[in-house]
Amino acid sequence: MAKVSDPIIIGKKRVKNRLTMAPTVKFDYAGDDGKVTEKHIEHYKERAQHECGLICVEATAVSPDGRFWKNHMGLWEDGQIEGHKKIVDACHEEGAVVLIQINHTGITSNPDCGEAIGPSAVPTRDPETLSRAMTLEEIKAMEEKFVSAAVRAQKAGYDGVQLHGCHSYLINQFISKKTNLRTDEYGGSVENRARFAVEIIKAIREKCGDDFIISIRTPGIEPDVVTAMEIAEEYVKAGIDYLQVSTGIEWDDPTVKDEAEYNAIVSLGVRFHDHFKGRVPVSCVNGIFEPKTIDYLIKNELVDTVDLGRAILADPAICEAALTGAPFVKCFNCPRCQYGPGMPHKCPAAMKRA
Numbered sequence: 466m467a468k469v470s471d472p473i474i475i476g477k478k479r480v481k482n483r484l485t486m487a488p489t490v491k492f493d494y495a496g497d498d499g500k501v502t503e504k505h506i507e508h509y510k511e512r513a514q515h516e517c518g519l520i521c522v523e524a525t526a527v528s529p530d531g532r533f534w535k536n537h538m539g540l541w542e543d544g545q546i547e548g549h550k551k552i553v554d555a556c557h558e559e560g561a562v563v564l565i566q567i568n569h570t571g572i573t574s575n576p577d578c579g580e581a582i583g584p585s586a587v588p589t590r591d592p593e594t595l596s597r598a599m600t601l602e603e604i605k606a607m608e609e610k611f612v613s614a615a616v617r618a619q620k621a622g623y624d625g626v627q628l629h630g631c632h633s634y635l636i637n638q639f640i641s642k643k644t645n646l647r648t649d650e651y652g653g654s655v656e657n658r659a660r661f662a663v664e665i666i667k668a669i670r671e672k673c674g675d676d677f678i679i680s681i682r683t684p685g686i687e688p689d690v691v692t693a694m695e696i697a698e699e700y701v702k703a704g705i706d707y708l709q710v711s712t713g714i715e716w717d718d719p720t721v722k723d724e725a726e727y728n729a730i731v732s733l734g735v736r737f738h739d740h741f742k743g744r745v746p747v748s749c750v751n752g753i754f755e756p757k758t759i760d761y762l763i764k765n766e767l768v769d770t771v772d773l774g775r776a777i778l779a780d781p782a783i784c785e786a787a788l789t790g791a792p793f794v795k796c797f798n799c800p801r802c803q804y805g806p807g808m809p810h811k812c813p814a815a816m817k818r819a
């Protein structure tokens with residue numbers, strides 16, 4: 466029987482326990498230059514100090530036009546590496562493995578940041594406006610941006626990257642038939658729709674080597690679980706080290722429902738774990754606010770690791786609570802941490818523990 470405190474090997478790295486921090490943007494921390502601030506360093510260090518085994522740093526843009534808001538962090542130029550090195554060093558000192566999520570928002574890019582481009586011309590975040598379909602040359606250039614960002618991440622000392630392959634962003638837009646209407650080698654079949662990410666994975670492996678973790682956050686349903694697994698199979702064939710399961714663009718599968726102990730989104734991670742068991746570690750996420758849920762998922766070997774989002778934002782001591790039963794302040798499951806820039810991030814749990 467597995468324990469939350471059990472170490473696990475991901476890629477070639479040893480993670481000291483089964484607790485992982487899900488990528489969660491701190492909207493009001495970065496400036497327009499996309500550089501890391503002292504607030505970021507403190508924020509991640511604190512989560513590592515509370516024994517989180519693996520930290521995945523928030524969605525970080527591979528190019529300035531690929532941002533949801535202007536104040537997303539970036540890894541699109543070398544001048545941004547130094548700040549990331551400070552996050553990594555701070556977390557490594559506390560014994561955490563550190564990944565960074567790299568992303569391009571594609572058709573959902575903020576018009577203040579650049580043009581909305583994607584696999585096809587489909588409605589953008591303004592439903593009246595269509596995105597522009599990328600040319601084949603632009604697709605190759607975009608792959609190169611992901612690879613360059615990964616190389617910069619490695620220079621900063623990150624143990625690896627997580628490709629943002631879900632939540633409606635560019636890689637997800639390529640795999641979803643709703644946003645990918647292409648008829649060339651990047652559209653149509655599962656293999657073609659996965660090609661954009663697969664080419665990025667292979668190129669990062671070639672440039673960054675076998676010691677560098679390549680994870681992908683992928684939808685457990687797109688539009689159904691079987692198709693989402695077929696897509697993930699392409700990623701596994703390409704050499705991914707870690708599958709982190711969340712949601713995508715479409716949800717059309719009546720077999721996915723809330724379970725007694727965890728919700729429907731977590732159940733996707735559980736199903737992926739069952740399918741990929743022994744081949745690649747799998748994590749689940751969503752609405753996990755209690756140590757007893759973490760314990761249940763790990764003890765029954767339903768997933769390999771548990772990603773914590775709002776719970777670890779509310780109180781990083783959730784990790785010690787899951788490891789030793791120490792006290793912590795539970796996330797109130799309110800929407801306050803989800804607001805965009807300029808909004809006060811007044812997490813009631815964080816205020817309670819202050």
Ligand SMILES: Cc1cc2nc3c(=O)[nH]c(=O)nc-3n(C[C@H](O)[C@H](O)[C@H](O)COP(=O)(O)O)c2cc1C
Pocket residue numbers: 487488489490491523524566629632682711750751752753772773774775776802803804
């Ligand atoms: C404030 C906030 C920022 C987020 N930023 C990201 C992000 O950068 N990348 C990502 O893939 N998901 C992001 N998410 C989604 C979380 O990683 C997670 O999937 C979601 O919050 C559900 O998990 P939870 O119930 O444990 O919070 C964010 C969520 C919140 C609340």
